[in-house]
Amino acid sequence: MLFVVGTQAATAQTADTAEAVIQEQAAGNKIKLNALLRPLRQVAGAPEAYYSYCWELGDGSYSFAREPEHIYKDTGTYQVRLFATNNYDDGKKPRSRPRPVKVKTRTLLAANNPSNFFSGKGVLEMKTNCMPLPGEDMLLMLGYRNLQVQAGVSGSIMLLYNEKQFRQSSFEVAEARVYHKERGIGMDSLLAFTHDNVWDNELEAHGGGLFTASVTAGGTSQSRMQLLQVLKQEMSGYQAHRIFRIEDLQQQEERLIFLQINTLPEMIKDTNAVVTIGALFIPDDPAMEMERFNLELQIVASHDPNRMMLRNRRMNYRFTGKNKNLDYKVRFQNTGKGPAKKVVVTVAIPGMVNSSTVELLQSKPECGWCKQVYSGGSCIDTVLYKDSIQFVFNNIYLPGTQQDGIADPDSTMGFVKYRLHFAKGLVKNSFRSSAAIVFDKNEPIYTNKSVGGFKKGWSPGILAGYGFLPGSKPDIGKHNWVVGATLSEYAPYKRYWQWELYVQRYSSYEQLIGRRDGGDTLINGRDYKLAYRERYNKVNVLTVELVPFSIRQNFNSWIAAGAGVLVSAELNRTTARMYRAVVAESTTQLPFVVPDKEEERVASSFGSWRGALFADVQLGRVRVGPVAGLRFLQYTNPGYSQLLLYAGWKF
Known part of the structure; x- marks a missing residue:
């Protein structure tokens, strides 16, 4: 068996x-x-x-x-x-x-x-055979064409990949296969090709300098230096690039470059992440405009043509308001044996999003609103619910992949791209959405869950307070003043870590060394009887206190609590050896104290370390803004308790 x-x-x-x-x-x-x-x-x-x-x-x-x-x-x-x-x-x-x-x-x-490769109106376009799955290869087809009146267009194409917003590299170009004598070049060669005889002649005619060119009608004043700055700006968001030299592209001619790309195993594991591959067409002729094409790809765990994508899925909560856009795209494909006449895309709306703000950006098949077209015409309609939106394609023709005579998979695909805004009372939590797609009267097909959220962000803060000992501790100052800084996550709605660093100055306190009763002394040449005399140390302490970690919880916008560990070190301890004498009562006057005299002073730094556990509560704008708090600390080495009243502000 x-x-x-x-x-x-x-x-x-x-x-x-x-x-x-x-x-x-x-x-x-x-x-x-x-x-x-x-x-x-x-x-x-x-x-x-x-x-x-x-x-x-x-x-x-x-x-x-x-x-x-x-x-x-x-x-x-x-x-x-x-x-x-x-x-x-x-x-x-x-x-x-x-x-x-x-x-x-x-x-x-x-x-x-005919290839029907180009679906847009530009000179550049890219397609892949599939969405990127970590560890698998992918074919990227980079198409370019000449839509100009003149023939023999030459220039360069720059491929941009591996966005810097992701620390991991996503792609590696394993091989580039060309069929029209395209060749790889460097940035220096690209700049050299753009500064051709056409530019030189114009420079000479207008008396221009080395880096300035004035072109004929329809062109713009440019320079090699300006072009370099533009390219640097375009490249600033990417880790890697490849440049291909193209020459003698005839009018209406279309060409393809085939790039075999390895999707690296260490690429982003988040299957909701959307990565972008960019392409730039940089013509030699300065009268022609530079053009860019962006290809958005969603990282997948398995190959499924029906997917939901959220482009801006990780936002900065500090700069996010109710008018912040969320751009979703739902892709669908008819995999049946016949065409679909009606497609219903139902998308779930996260609770923090206002469904009434929906705005249709683009759709495929592209058609007008149902209330604006003639009866029986192809159209799209939206139905709003509290927690969902339906996009309904009516009277369309969407072929199936298994339908006879269908060779182009693009014709079997569609999508709806829409925009939503956040509702009031935005909470800093993740939000999920998904879609159900129904082709005619078939069973619904469910997409992946698209998860959006907010970057944690950093929230610096300031802190000032007054500490005191609830009991008596002879060797510790009875009260102290505190000032410092905090660092934590910005406006958290879940448990979070906080770090603190502040200095603490204790009030002066005395340590008795010894005391002797009676005796004689001489003051201003006269003899006096002493009631007693004593020696003591007068101590001043300045400490630095570090909270390496504390865990905190905001219960709502006004109440919070936390607990953590504190490490304290003495920045400076000054000990002065003092002498004090008290004159006894005589027949002529009451007892009086002889002014204290300093005999010796000793200073030390970082001479003592101690730790503490603490817990506190806060009231106020505990996520962002002013707060007031009460903290209880239990120190060790030596052991004693302290209460700290403090005020702070988180930015």
Whole structure:
């Protein structure tokens, strides 16, 4: 029995890591491709598992079809790669090796379907075969095109990745595959290319200096130094970049760069985090504008096309008000065998968010409001509830991934992007949201939970107080004054740590050394009888006190309590040896005290250390603002108790 179980486990492991086997059928220069992939392992409770495909065809073309057909223009050997993604599958993504495909005939009239890579109106766009999952590779396709009137456009493209807001590096570019003689360059080369003869001629005509260029109509006055500053600003939020040189891009021509990227295992483990990869197009011609494209990617624990994303999920509570924006995006994909005519996206609203502030930013399919379009037309509507919002797409056509004739997965995807504002009485706690997506009358599909929250932030504070001993302690000053500083989390609503550092000055106190009754003394040449004489030490102490940790709790906005450990060290102890004499009563006058005389003074620093446990209560604006408190301290070495009345202010 044990042998059978072990054998089954080994078989499952082998199947889980099996490579994708690419197969081809050639007919001249027309190649049909397909792949043998390991069996899917259905995630319990999820929609039906399926593979999505992304083919790199080896000549600068790609396909998302399951079994693409492609016509190569020229003879040669092309390296075909498949990046298959296992959706709703709990196994690993199939590994793939490039397969050489030989083409022996040539044609100048290749009749491939248009790529439809660009969905926007810009010159740059990026797509990936999947969302990043730590430890897996990912294909990033960087597309660029020439929308200018003139032909032969040249310039540079800068790829920006690994945002500095995350301490961990998320991506590593394993390989960049180019098909139109693009090449990697450095920053110096980029700047050199932008300062070409066009700029030099204008400089000479206008008498410009080395770093100033005045361009023709439609251009702007720029300089190499200015360009460098702009690029530094664009790069300031990223840890890494790559620059590609592009040349002679013809009018309406589209090109792709394929980047195989490793998503590093140490990347952010938070599956709600959204990372950005940026791309910049820097033209040589100063009359053309620089353009940027940002690709937002959500880190995932498994491949699921239906997801909720929150871009600004970690905010600074100090600068967050009721008008602070929360931008959500819910992605959905019809994975069925036929088109969907109605899609209902129901999103749960966190309690601290005001649902009536919802603002629709963008949607796909893009359509007008239902109350504004004709009857039966494609439209979107919103239904507001206290704790949720419904976005309803009516009379649309959203193809399914398993539908016949559908090769572009983008056509099966949609999204709704919306904005919300916080309600009054914002609390510094995390907030969660999720979505349920219904295609026509099918069962709902539930997305991940999107978790937002606030950075802890730092709250410095000041503290001043008066301490006294509730009992008698001869060797300790009866009262003292305290002034110092505190450091804690900003406006916490949960238990938090606080650190403190302050100085404490004790009142002077006396330590009797010895006393002798009677005796004679001479004052101003006259003899007197003494009642007694004594020697004592007069002590002044200045201490520094450190609270290495204390735990505190704000019960509401007005009452708080805490407890902790304190370490105290004497900054300075001054001991003066004093002599005092009291003259006895005589027939001529009452007893009087001879002025004290200092015989010796000794100073020391850090001569004594002691610890204490304490607990206190506070009243006031305990999260941010003024407070008053009462603290009880129990010291050791020597042991005694102290009460401290204090006032403070947290900023």
